[in-house]
Amino acid sequence: MTTTTKPGASGALNDKAWARWTALALLSLAMFCSYIFMDILSPIKDLLQTTRGWDSTAFGTMQGAETFLNVFIFFLIFAGIILDKMGVRFTAVLSGAVMLVGATVNWYALTDTFEASGLKVWFDNHLNYIPGFDELGISPFYEGMPASAKFSAIGFMVFGCGVEMAGITVSRGIVKWFKGREMALAMGSEMALARLGLATSMIFSPMFASMGGDIQVSRSVAFGVLLLLIALMMFIVYFFMDRKLDSQTHAAEEKDDPFRLRDLGKILSSAGFWLVALLCVLYYSAIFPFQKYAVNMLQCNLTLTLPAADSFWAGETVTVLQYIVMILVAGFAFASNFSKVKALRFTFLTVAIVSLVGYCYMGYMRQSAAAIFAVFPLLAVGITPILGKFVDYKGKAASMLVIGSLLLIACHLTFAYILPMFKGSPIGGVCVAYATILVLGASFSLVPASLWPSVPKLVDAKIIGSAYALIFWIQNIGLWLFPMLIGKVLTSSNPEISAALADGTMTEEVAAVSYNYTAPLLMLACLGVAALLIGLALKAIDRKKHLGLEAPNVTGTAVEEAEIEGQEI
Numbered sequence: 001m002t003t004t005t006k007p008g009a010s011g012a013l014n015d016k017a018w019a020r021w022t023a024l025a026l027l028s029l030a031m032f033c034s035y036i037f038m039d040i041l042s043p044i045k046d047l048l049q050t051t052r053g054w055d056s057t058a059f060g061t062m063q064g065a066e067t068f069l070n071v072f073i074f075f076l077i078f079a080g081i082i083l084d085k086m087g088v089r090f091t092a093v094l095s096g097a098v099m100l101v102g103a104t105v106n107w108y109a110l111t112d113t114f115e116a117s118g119l120k121v122w123f124d125n126h127l128n129y130i131p132g133f134d135e136l137g138i139s140p141f142y143e144g145m146p147a148s149a150k151f152s153a154i155g156f157m158v159f160g161c162g163v164e165m166a167g168i169t170v171s172r173g174i175v176k177w178f179k180g181r182e183m184a185l186a187m188g189s190e191m192a193l194a195r196l197g198l199a200t201s202m203i204f205s206p207m208f209a210s211m212g213g214d215i216q217v218s219r220s221v222a223f224g225v226l227l228l229l230i231a232l233m234m235f236i237v238y239f240f241m242d243r244k245l246d247s248q249t250h251a252a253e254e255k256d257d258p259f260r261l262r263d264l265g266k267i268l269s270s271a272g273f274w275l276v277a278l279l280c281v282l283y284y285s286a287i288f289p290f291q292k293y294a295v296n297m298l299q300c301n302l303t304l305t306l307p308a309a310d311s312f313w314a315g316e317t318v319t320v321l322q323y324i325v326m327i328l329v330a331g332f333a334f335a336s337n338f339s340k341v342k343a344l345r346f347t348f349l350t351v352a353i354v355s356l357v358g359y360c361y362m363g364y365m366r367q368s369a370a371a372i373f374a375v376f377p378l379l380a381v382g383i384t385p386i387l388g389k390f391v392d393y394k395g396k397a398a399s400m401l402v403i404g405s406l407l408l409i410a411c412h413l414t415f416a417y418i419l420p421m422f423k424g425s426p427i428g429g430v431c432v433a434y435a436t437i438l439v440l441g442a443s444f445s446l447v448p449a450s451l452w453p454s455v456p457k458l459v460d461a462k463i464i465g466s467a468y469a470l471i472f473w474i475q476n477i478g479l480w481l482f483p484m485l486i487g488k489v490l491t492s493s494n495p496e497i498s499a500a501l502a503d504g505t506m507t508e509e510v511a512a513v514s515y516n517y518t519a520p521l522l523m524l525a526c527l528g529v530a531a532l533l534i535g536l537a538l539k540a541i542d543r544k545k546h547l548g549l550e551a552p553n554v555t556g557t558a559v560e561e562a563e564i565e566g567q568e569i
Contacts, residue, residue, distance in 0.1 A: 013245045020177040023245075024186050026238040027170045028193040030096065033231035034163045035197025037103055037224035038066070043205045043295040043370035046512035047217055052110070053508075056515070057142075058149045060487020063292045065140040065153035066160035067476035072138060076476060079165040080469020088173045089242040095166035096232035102158030103228050107221040109151035123147035164476060166235075168468040173242070175456055183456075188384040188391075188445070189334075195377030195384075195444070196330055198291060202374035203326065207319045267467050272458045272545070275538040276451065277474045279401060282531040283447050285478030286408055286524040287440075289486055291376075293520070294437075298369035299513040301419045302429045306367055313365045322362045322371060326378065328355040333382030337389070352382060364430050372433055379438045380445040387445055393552050397450035398542050402535040404446030409528035411440040416521035482527075486520045493519040 013019040041048065041063070048054040054062070070076040083091045108114055127150050128143035140157070141150050170190065178186040205220040267273055307313040329352050336348035356378060363371040391397050414436045422429035459467040491498060494515050500506035506514070 013241070019241075020181070020186075023177050023238060023241055024174065024190060026234045026241070027092075027173050028190040030092075030231040030234040030238075031166065031170055031190060031194040032197045032200075033227040033234075034099055034166055035194045036201045036227050037099070037159065037221075038163060039198050039201045039291055040205050040220055040224040041217070042292045043202045043373070044209045044217055044220060045293070045296045046299060046509075047206075047209055047215060049512045050508045051215055051217060052148050053146050054149050056487040056490045057484075058145055058487075059292075060483045060485070060490075061140065061142065061145065062149045062153045062156060063289070063483040063487075064480045066156045067164070067480040068140045068153075069157045069161050070164050070473060070476040071480050074473070075161045076164055076168070076469050076473040079161070080168060080467075080472075083165075083169055083172055083469065088169055088176060089239040091165060091169045092173065092235040092242075093232070093239055095162045095169055096228070096235040098162030099159050099166065100162075100225070100228045100232055102155045102160070102162060103221070103225045105155030106152050106159060107155075107218055107225050109148050109155055110218040110221055112216075112218070114148060114151065119151070120147045123150045160476075164472050168472050171455075171468050173238070176242075177245075179456070182389065185385055185389045188387055188389075192330075192334060192377070192381040192384040192445075195380050195441075196326075199326055199374040199377050200323070202295065202370045202376075203319060203323045206368065206370045207316055211316065267459050267470060270458050271541055272538070273455075273467065273471075275534055275541065276454060276458065277471045279405075279531050279534040279538065280451060280471050281475045281478040282527050282534060283405065283408065283451075284475050285482045286412065286527040286531070287444060288479055289482040290412075290524055292483055293486055293490075293517070294373045294376075295369045296512070296515070297415065297517045297521075298372055298433055300515045300517060301415075301423060302369060302372075302433060303424055303426045304367040304369060305426070307365070313367075318362065318366060319371075322359060322366070325355050325359045325362065326374065328352070329359055329378050330381040333378070334385060336382070337385040360434050363434075364427075372430060373437060375434055376437050376441045377444075378441065380441040383442060384445040387450070391450050391552070397454050398535065398539040400446045400450040401538065402532060404443045404450075405528055405532035405535050407439055407443035407446070409525050409532065411436050411443065412521050412525035412528060416518050416525065420518070482524075485523065489520045489523060490515055490517065 013023075041059075045054075045059055048059060070079075079091070079095075082094070114120055124147045127141040128145075130139045130141065133139035140153050171187070174183065174186050174190060201224070204223060208219040208223050209215060209217050211219060312318060332348045332355065333352040336345050336352065339345040339348060356375075359378070360375065363375065387400065391400070414432070419429065419432050419436070422432050455467055455471065497506065497511050497514055501508070501511050
């Protein structure tokens with residue numbers, strides 16, 4: 001597959017920097033589109049409550065359904081086997097098609113056409129009880145769940161199969177093209193671009209939902225469906241590029257190296273693998289489920305006064321302008337990592353910082369919680385490549401996992417206790433929110449940039465697809481459980497809201513922005529504490545068993561290659 005020879009030694013595509021970075025761009029753009037859809041409903045939770053009757057429990061149950069098939073039907077395990085047997089390119093295209101199908105179902109569930117159909121009546125009267133699943137407390141539906149939420153959950157389940165399959169495929173693809181080279185930098189760069197998908201959904205989802213003053217949540221989902229069609233196209237282009245690589249290296253695609261069930265034993269017997277998997281599920285369970293509620297959490301804790309309807313700050317033009325500024329922040333921050341001229345690097349950083357200040361100002365003037373939270377990935381975009389390069393050439397991946405967990409704990413405790421203290425202070429609350437969200441984004445850079453490149457050090461290359469699949473499956477248990485838990489904890493810790501809605505003394509609009517988020521945030525902070533303990537244990541085992549987690553990723557030959565290409569180390 002890949003080699004560590006000097007440029008030109010084999011003439012393969014992955015020996016050429018432009019080719020392997022083009023392959024990375026195709027995979028990253030596809031994941032960028034999938035990340036947009038993953039959180040397309042998160043910034044409009046309040047609109048789902050007011051227009052479709054989704055309370056926090058319905059919203060959380062639907063969001064948790066994304067990983068239901070992956071966890072309980074073991075689809076992710078099968079996805080890993082498919083990846084190992086059929087190879088990167090086949091699995092990439094398959095995952096893109098599955099995502100598109102699931103997203104289309106999700107979109108239809110939120111249309112007015114569905115609301116007026118016999119299908120809605122069927123969902124109203126069915127799936128209220130599923131034998132076995134209800135007794136175990138793991139059913140993705142419940143009696144009284146809105147029909148649109150049930151059908152949307154089914155679409156999200158299918159999408160979840162595709163997006164998680166895409167995740168392990170992209171990780172395997174990066175290993176294939178970058179092994180022995182700047183692999184952590186490549187993975188960090190892919191994650192940085194993918195994270196912009198979250199910001200994109202935060203910026204545009206509310207705009208599409210309320211376009212022209214007519215609230216239609218299905219428009220936001222339609223936007224996501226279109227982007228997933230583009231993602232499928234990216235995977236198809238990658239298919240031909242990857243096939244060209246194999247023809248040049250005369251390497252049979254991974255499917256010719258048969259998968260055996262006993263190979264899983266090699267993975268499961270590794271203490272390092274289990275610690276990485278546990279840290280993954282704990283850390284990601286404190287991030288991804290939080291993202292789905294973050295906008296509503298800000299709505300409930302910040303004093304936001306919408307600008308006048310005829311104001312520039314209330315128009316759709318400013319939404320597009322703010323997104324352009326966001327792209328400037330991300331673009332210049334990212335480019336600063338690759339500039340070999342110190343003056344140019346400083347210029348890029350200056351433009352990025354000034355643009356970030358401008359972005360934050362626009363978010364404040366718009367008085368939009370979604371626009372405020374969209375700042376989440378911007379710091380990550382700038383520092384993830386730096387961290388990836390550091391891991392490639394200096395190591396210290398396990399130490400970075402510990403630091404990332406510490407930052408995670410601090411951020412959730414800040415949201416739980418400090419942010420509510422600024423309720424009533426429009427400027428102070430927004431400043432605290434921006435600072436905390438940016439630090440959380442930095443934490444989200446530290447952990448993935450060091451976590452995923454560590455997996456190839458723990459298992460044989462032949463079964464790396466299955467190893468990623470197992471980690472993703474374990475991670476998906478948390479991603480299924482915690483969106484539902486947050487919704488249920490939110491409802492149970494705010495009984496006065498449920499009572500007020502029941503007796504008619506509070507409207508759905510007021511209820512949607514009146515929740516106290518302290519209890520859910522404390523729960524997420526506890527996950528961070530557990531991740532911290534696992535990170536410390538991982539460092540100890542790495543020292544004892546010499547797993548190489550603190551060692552650099554780049555080999556000596558690849559360092560020479562980088563020097564030949566003129567790349568800074």
